[in-house]
Every structure is written in C-alpha cells, then in structure tokens.
Amino acid sequence: MAGARTLNNVTCPTPSEVYIIKPSLNKGLGVFAARTLQPGTPIIREGPLVTILPPPVADGADYPREAIMSSLRNAFSSLSESDQSLYLSLYAHVFPTEQLQTDEDYLMPIFRSNSFNTGDSFGLFPKVSRINHSCRPNAAYFWNQRLGKRIVYAAREIKEGEEILVSYIPLLMTKAERAMRLNQYGFKCDCDACAASxxxxxxxxxxxxxxxxxxxxxxxxxxxxxxxxxxxxxxxxxxxxxxxxxxxxxxxxxxxxxxxxxxxxxxxxxxxxxxxxxxxxxxxxxxxxxxxxxxxxxxxxxxxxxxxxxxxxxxxxxxxxxx
Structure with a gap:
C-alpha cells in the first residue's frame, strides 16, 4: 500500500526519529528505521484520516459501489485542503476496467488500496499506508479500539536503515495463494519468502x-x-x-x-x-x-x-x- 502517484525523493523524519519515509526500490515510498528498534518498540500510532461504515450486505455479496462512493465523497469533502492533498497522494491500484480522469475518480481506488478494518468500519491511515508488505514481516499492527488508533510496533529487532515491513494478508497460504491475494494491491511480492529458490x-x-x-x-x-x-x-x-x-x-x-x-x-x-x-x-x-x-x-x-x-x-x- 506504500507508494504514491507522485513521489518526492526526500527523506521525511518523524519528530520522534523512530522512522523515516523515503523511496523504496521498486515499491514507491517505504518506511525505514531511523535507529535500531527493539522488539515491542512502538513505531506508529495513528487514527484514521477517513472512516467509512459499510452498508449491510448479504453474506458473500459485494458492497454496493455507489453507496461506498457516496460515503467517500462526504468524508473527503469534510477534510481540510491539506488532508485532501494527503489523501490524494496515497497509492492507488487501478483495475483495467476503471477509467479515472478527475481527483474524485481516485477516491475509491485509493481507499480500496489503503484501508484497514477498524472493528465494524474501515479506516484509511496515511502513515501506516506507507509501510510495505512482506510475507515474513518484521513488524506487526493491530486496531486498538480503546485508543481509536492503528498501532504498528517492532515484532523483532529492526536494524537502523532496515525497511519496516508488515503483512497485508493472512500468511498461512502457499506462495501462489499469497500472490493471488496480493493482486488486489497491484504488485508482486519479492520478499525473502517469495524470492526463494x-x-x-x-x-x-x-x-x-x-x-x-x-x-x-x-x-x-x-x-x-x-x-x-x-x-x-x-x-x-x-x-x-x-x-x-x-x-x-x-x-x-x-x-x-x-x-x-x-x-x-x-x-x-x-x-x-x-x-x-x-x-x-x-x-x-x-x-x-x-x-x-x-x-x-x-x-x-x-x-x-x-x-x-x-x-x-x-x-x-x-x-x-x-x-
């Protein structure tokens, strides 16, 4: 989910200097450890920029696109100009059948590519969205209902300069099965597990x-x-x-x-x-x-x-x- 339609080749330190956001080879933007992080070190605590409560649907049915789009338009219009720019800077995987011409057309692909489950709703987290995927991640994340934030933390020691990686999908699948699941994000994983012999x-x-x-x-x-x-x-x-x-x-x-x-x-x-x-x-x-x-x-x-x-x-x- 990291990356953007427009990349800036700059290093962006956070105030706490736990991580920096910068280009990652073949992955758009990525998140890297600014110093060696011990297991359990909090990396990101972020509330959602946009939250969408999906309409009720029958088991196995897709959410009605127009209902989601209506909610997205309303949520996006309520954002400040700077937050709207932040939203539009996020990566969007576009399906071949989609024809996108205006910024509004990108609202759905961006949300689809970067949203996470937040209990009974879905939220978009701009900072967390910059973290790239691995089928052998070094960090983990979860939705903290009590705090109303998505928490990312080091699950093992992460060396200074090492890219921080999480998993976008359940990992108890074969390489081929994982590749199919990752198609929804528009990339092929090249982590250690997927690039193995x-x-x-x-x-x-x-x-x-x-x-x-x-x-x-x-x-x-x-x-x-x-x-x-x-x-x-x-x-x-x-x-x-x-x-x-x-x-x-x-x-x-x-x-x-x-x-x-x-x-x-x-x-x-x-x-x-x-x-x-x-x-x-x-x-x-x-x-x-x-x-x-x-x-x-x-x-x-x-x-x-x-x-x-x-x-x-x-x-x-x-x-x-x-x-």
Whole structure:
C-alpha cells in the first residue's frame, strides 16, 4: 500500500526519529528505521484520516459501489485542503476496467488500496499506508479500539536503515495463494519468502500448510473438556508434542504475526498435561507479544492470569526436601 502517484525523493523524519519515509526500490515510498528498534518498540500510532461504515450486505455479496462512493465523497469533502492533498497522494491500484480522469475518480481506488478494518468500519491511515508488505514481516499492527488508533510496533529487532515491513494478508497460504491475494494491491511480492529458490519455496509452503492445520486442530482439541485416565494423559502428551512442533514451525518461518497464538497454545497444552512450570513459561512468552500490541488487551490479561495460575500450581506441586 506504500507508494504514491507522485513521489518526492526526500527523506521525511518523524519528530520522534523512530522512522523515516523515503523511496523504496521498486515499491514507491517505504518506511525505514531511523535507529535500531527493539522488539515491542512502538513505531506508529495513528487514527484514521477517513472512516467509512459499510452498508449491510448479504453474506458473500459485494458492497454496493455507489453507496461506498457516496460515503467517500462526504468524508473527503469534510477534510481540510491539506488532508485532501494527503489523501490524494496515497497509492492507488487501478483495475483495467476503471477509467479515472478527475481527483474524485481516485477516491475509491485509493481507499480500496489503503484501508484497514477498524472493528465494524474501515479506516484509511496515511502513515501506516506507507509501510510495505512482506510475507515474513518484521513488524506487526493491530486496531486498538480503546485508543481509536492503528498501532504498528517492532515484532523483532529492526536494524537502523532496515525497511519496516508488515503483512497485508493472512500468511498461512502457499506462495501462489499469497500472490493471488496480493493482486488486489497491484504488485508482486519479492520478499525473502517469495524470492526463494524452488526447493526453499516447497519447504516454506509445506510449513505454512502444517502450521494452519495444527492451529485449527489444536484450538479445537484444547478447548475440549479435559478427561482423565491413561487415554487422557496420552492425549495430553500428544498435544504437548504437537504444540512444540507448531512453535518450531512458526519460528522457522519467522511468522511474527502468529507467535503469540502459538505460544498460547503451547502454554495451554502443557497446563493440560500438568506441566505447570513449562505452561507458565509459554504463557509469559505469549504475554510478551500480547503486551507489545496492547498491555491492556483481553488477550494480555488472559496470559498474565494464566502465567500466575500455572506458577502457583507449579509451586504447590513441589515436594519438600527429604529430611
């Protein structure tokens, strides 16, 4: 979503000097780290320039274009002149069937190319829109309903001068499937995962398919009622092994968007097997990423509570030293 119809070859530092916006090779504009950023470092906190509440539609149906256009026209007309210029400077992927001649004609393609889900509506975020895509991102983002802002933060260490990258799409798909999804933005991804050799691509596709399978099955299995007896213990150990495999695969693929979920599942599986100390360890790992996003979120609260509970259970099960 980064880029623009007109590019200025200038470096644009932010007041906090966390990042700069400048041209990125073959990608229009991009966002780069102005200094080395540690995991969890906030990069952008931005409220929407424009918000559109889509009209209700039947499942599987497209939103009526004219209704969206009407909302866009009203929202755009209420902006200041400088904000209108900012809106129109954003990248727009234009479909071959679209004939655009005036600035108003670009309102829909720009919004379509740069909007994000904001709960029950869609919002356009000019700064966040400058961040380019990667299928192995180094940053993550989320909509914070409490603050009314989209938050971007470093999900791993990002070196000074390194481009900050997020994912525009769900990543548990093959390279070919991801390419099809990215067609809506009008570019072909050339990240490390997509530019890999045929052999490495096969390995990556296989990992992502297995991650998706494991996450779906483990979410179901770990939400089921806990049984008792030998069979239940064997199942608990199997779930532990599968969760550890999941963590290994997610980390091997460097899918930072899925770390918190994988660690949460690992925590739940170890707790089910009454491996309390390990359960607390994985809960704290998940909490680390939940707090990067929002320390006050329900997900962070859940992991904080789980870590404390599992730690107490671990202490309660310690046997006193023999005299």
């Amino acid at each position: 045929m052999g490495d691509t096969v390995v990556s596709d296989s990992r992502r398919a297995e991650i998706r399978r494991l996450m779906e099955s483990l979410e179901s299995d770990l939400s089921a009622e806990v049984g008792s007896g030998v069979v239940a213990k064997r199942k608990a150990q199997r779930l532990v092994n599968e969760c550890l495999k999941l963590v290994s695969l997610v980390e091997a693929e460097q899918l930072v968007d899925y770390y918190a979920q994988a660690y949460r599942l690992a925590s739940s599986s170890h707790a089910r097997a009454e491996l309390w100390e390990q359960g607390a360890y994985w809960a704290l790992k998940s909490l680390e990423f939940r707090e990067m996003a929002d320390e006050f979120s329900p997900e962070a609260y859940e992991m904080r509570k789980a870590a404390a509970s599992f730690t107490l259970s671990s202490k309660a099960n310690l046997k006193p030293d023999s005299q």
